[in-house]
Amino acid sequence: MLSKQLTTCLAVGVGILGLGFARSNVAVAQEKVTLVERFDAANPYRVELKVRLSGRLAVAFEKGKPPEVLPFSGSSTLVYDEKVLPADEPRTAKAIRVYRETEFARTIDGKEQKADIRPAVRRMVVLRSERGKKVPFSPDGPLTWSEIDLIRTDLFSLALVTGLLPAKPVSPGDKWNASPNAVGDLTDFDPIEEGGLVVEFLSVVTLNNKKYAKLQISGTVKGVTDDGPSRQQLSGTAYFDLEANRLTYLNLKGVHELLGPDGKTTGRVDGTFVMTRGPASRGDGLTPTDLQGIALSPTPENSLLLYDNPDFGVKFLHPRRWRVGTVQGKQLTIEESGGGGILLTAESNSTLPTPEQYLTESRAYLAKQKWTVNGSDQPRRISDTPDRVDRFAIDAEVDKQHVQMEYAVVAQAVGGATIAARLPWAEREELRKDVDRIIKSLQIIKRIEK
Structure with a gap:
C-alpha cells in the first residue's frame, strides 16, 4: 500500500490533469518561493513509477538486410524505497533501494516478453557516474x-x-532549463546532441489544505541511445510540495522517434510516464541495523553476475567484463572486452573426454588451425569433490599474437563440460583469475544427454 502522502500526490495529479481545479483551490503566489529538496541518508523516500508505451519499431534481424517495422507495446511498474548514500567519488552519486513491486512486460509483433527481479536481490545499491x-x-x-x-x-x-528544480527562488511565470543530468535521466541519451527541456513555474495550488508549486515541463531533445540516433518530444506537469519540500508528482507524455542514417524516422513510440514520491512507508532493508556490516561499495565479489540458463543446463558466476555471447546447441561463448574468450561445451558423462584426451584433441586442433604451440603442461587434478575438475594450459601464438590457452574438464553428477579459454598474453594472469572463478562456480543443472 502506498503511504497517505503518495495517495494524495496521485490524487493531485489526477485531479489537476484530468478534471481540473475549482478556482477556489488555486492560489497564485506573488512572492518568490524556493523549490529545493534536500537528500540525506536519514530520510528514505518511496518512489512509484508507471510507464506505458506503444508504437512501431524497426527491428533488424539480419546484418545487411533492411529492418522490419513491427508493432510494439509495453508497460512497467516499479515501487521502491530508497535513500541516498555518500558518494564514493567526486561528481558521482549513490543510493540504496529496496524494490517492493516490479512488473515489466512488452509485446513485439504479438509476442509477449516479461521480466522480473528475483526476490533475493531486490535490495540494490545504484551507482551513477558523472556521465549519468x-x-x-x-x-x-x-x-x-x-x-x-x-x-x-x-x-x-x-x-x-535536483536537475528539474531551479537554482534560485522563483515566481509564477519564471522559466529555466532543466540540467543535462535531468534530461539525460529522462531520455537515456548519451550523448545529448541538441535541444533540451524547459521548466516553467505556473502557479501555487492548494489541495487538502496543502500548497503545491505547479510546474510545466516541455521540450525536444536529440541524442543517441543504445538503439541509435533518436529524437524525443516531452511535455507534462510536476508538483512540488511546498511544506514537505519534495517533488511529489511528475506526469509526462512523450514521443520517441528512432532516426535512420538519413535523419528520417524509422520507428516511433508514444508513451506516458508517471512518478509519485513520498516518505518511505517501510524501513526494512534500509535501517542502520539492516545495513550494518554490509559492503555498500562495489567489490569483485558483490559485482559478480549470474548466468542461469535452464534450457542449456548450466549456471555460473562471472565478472562484469565478460558477457555470454553465442548459445548454440551444446556450446556457448563467453566474451571479454579486451579480447579474451571462452568456449564452454556441455557433455554427457558418457561423452566427456578424459583430461588426456582433451589435451590431445586441443593440440591437434591448434595445429590444424596453423597455430604455433610453444609448450603445454600436463593435466592436473584441481578438485575431486564435490566435482571433479582437471586443468591444463597451452602457450601458443596465432597471427603474431601471443596467447595462453586455459583448459578444464569438469565432471558433475548429471553431466559435465569442457572449457577452452583464450587469454591475451599481457593480461593472462588477471584473466586466469576470472576463468578460475567461472570454473569454480559452474553448475550443471540438468542431465546432459548425448
Whole structure:
C-alpha cells in the first residue's frame, strides 16, 4: 500500500490533469518561493513509477538486410524505497533501494516478453557516474544481465529532481532549463546532441489544505541511445510540495522517434510516464541495523553476475567484463572486452573426454588451425569433490599474437563440460583469475544427454 502522502500526490495529479481545479483551490503566489529538496541518508523516500508505451519499431534481424517495422507495446511498474548514500567519488552519486513491486512486460509483433527481479536481490545499491550511467549491484547476491538492463534505464531521483528544480527562488511565470543530468535521466541519451527541456513555474495550488508549486515541463531533445540516433518530444506537469519540500508528482507524455542514417524516422513510440514520491512507508532493508556490516561499495565479489540458463543446463558466476555471447546447441561463448574468450561445451558423462584426451584433441586442433604451440603442461587434478575438475594450459601464438590457452574438464553428477579459454598474453594472469572463478562456480543443472 502506498503511504497517505503518495495517495494524495496521485490524487493531485489526477485531479489537476484530468478534471481540473475549482478556482477556489488555486492560489497564485506573488512572492518568490524556493523549490529545493534536500537528500540525506536519514530520510528514505518511496518512489512509484508507471510507464506505458506503444508504437512501431524497426527491428533488424539480419546484418545487411533492411529492418522490419513491427508493432510494439509495453508497460512497467516499479515501487521502491530508497535513500541516498555518500558518494564514493567526486561528481558521482549513490543510493540504496529496496524494490517492493516490479512488473515489466512488452509485446513485439504479438509476442509477449516479461521480466522480473528475483526476490533475493531486490535490495540494490545504484551507482551513477558523472556521465549519468547507472550501475547496480546487490549486497545480497549476484545480479543477472537482464536484471541490470531493467535497472540501468531507471531514474535516479537525486539527479532528476535536483536537475528539474531551479537554482534560485522563483515566481509564477519564471522559466529555466532543466540540467543535462535531468534530461539525460529522462531520455537515456548519451550523448545529448541538441535541444533540451524547459521548466516553467505556473502557479501555487492548494489541495487538502496543502500548497503545491505547479510546474510545466516541455521540450525536444536529440541524442543517441543504445538503439541509435533518436529524437524525443516531452511535455507534462510536476508538483512540488511546498511544506514537505519534495517533488511529489511528475506526469509526462512523450514521443520517441528512432532516426535512420538519413535523419528520417524509422520507428516511433508514444508513451506516458508517471512518478509519485513520498516518505518511505517501510524501513526494512534500509535501517542502520539492516545495513550494518554490509559492503555498500562495489567489490569483485558483490559485482559478480549470474548466468542461469535452464534450457542449456548450466549456471555460473562471472565478472562484469565478460558477457555470454553465442548459445548454440551444446556450446556457448563467453566474451571479454579486451579480447579474451571462452568456449564452454556441455557433455554427457558418457561423452566427456578424459583430461588426456582433451589435451590431445586441443593440440591437434591448434595445429590444424596453423597455430604455433610453444609448450603445454600436463593435466592436473584441481578438485575431486564435490566435482571433479582437471586443468591444463597451452602457450601458443596465432597471427603474431601471443596467447595462453586455459583448459578444464569438469565432471558433475548429471553431466559435465569442457572449457577452452583464450587469454591475451599481457593480461593472462588477471584473466586466469576470472576463468578460475567461472570454473569454480559452474553448475550443471540438468542431465546432459548425448
